Amino acid sequence: MELKYHNGLLFISLEIKYKNNMKIIDNIVLDTGAVETIISPDAVEDIGIIAESDDMVGSFYGIGGSIHNYYTKKIDEVSIEAVKLQQVKLNFGVIDLKGEINGLLGLDILLKTNAIIDFKQLSLKVY
DSSP states (O other): OBOEEETTEEEEEEEEEETTEEEEEEEEEEOTTOSSOEEOGGGTGGGTOOOOTTSEEEEEEOGGGOEEEEEEEEEEEEEETTEEEEEEEEEEOOOOTTSOOOEEEOHHHHHHTTOEEETTTTEEEOO
8 A cells, every 4th residue: 555655754544444334534643652543523424423322432631641542442353455354442532633644554454464565666555
């Protein structure tokens, strides 16, 4: 998969399936420093992913020490190219107030997909 390099960040797209709805989410930052993947709620609300009373809720510190809240849901499927992960726990929270970044792809998904990042070719291979 080709990575897009913009403003010092590497971007990819993810496909998410939830309750028979599918969406490709663009502008996801490849973030090896993020322990867990987090997606903007605005990017998935149209396929029915919303905060509900039985969701786990937490918070994290962003750049500059600001605190951000998130909720966690089990998603039916997350796909990166041909690799499909079933029943994946994902976090949903606001990352970018401007709305230009729709999420961070963290180590949780990168490790599960045996990802190899090729910085010379600006590509991501998953297995």
